[in-house]
Amino acid sequence: MIDKTALWTVIIGLGLGSFFLRFVFTGLVGDKQMPAWLLRHLRYTAVAILPALVAPQVLWPSATDGQFDLPRVSAAVVTLGVGLLTKNVLAAILSGAVALYGMLYLVG
Structure with a gap:
């Protein structure tokens, strides 16, 4: 079995990383117009x-x-x-x- 401390460290770390990735796009860039080349790539x-x-x-x-x-x-x-x-x-x-x-x- 995995150590509980290591398990919770991984869970919290992944949660924070996932939140950060979403926050970059919605919180920091959410109210700005994204460049056309980025929007074109995001479609795929x-x-x-x-x-x-x-x-x-x-x-x-x-x-x-x-x-x-x-x-x-x-x-x-x-x-x-x-x-x-x-x-x-x-x-x-x-x-x-x-x-x-x-x-x-x-x-x-």
């Missing part, structure tokens, strides 16, 4: 972060100890296809979830 934040969060779970799923898993790869392909065809994030996420749980039900 979600597009960059979501695949980075999902890719490890598709390529090296912890549920199968890193072995290839057909349901997760199928769900990723369905999600990508629906997202490209419809340009609708919600439809892509829901179709991927349905594909994942459907394949898990079928494959086992």
Whole structure:
């Protein structure tokens, strides 16, 4: 087990760091107009972060100890296809979830 002091130090440190990152944008820059080049780059934040969060779970799923898993790869392909065809994030996420749980039900 981790020492309680170390655990709370990490929790408080991460909380303060997270608050500081948000405060920089909302508290210090919130009432100022941001440059166009920064706004252009911020539009791609979600597009960059979501695949980075999902890719490890598709390529090296912890549920199968890193072995290839057909349901997760199928769900990723369905999600990508629906997202490209419809340009609708919600439809892509829901179709991927349905594909994942459907394949898990079928494959086992």
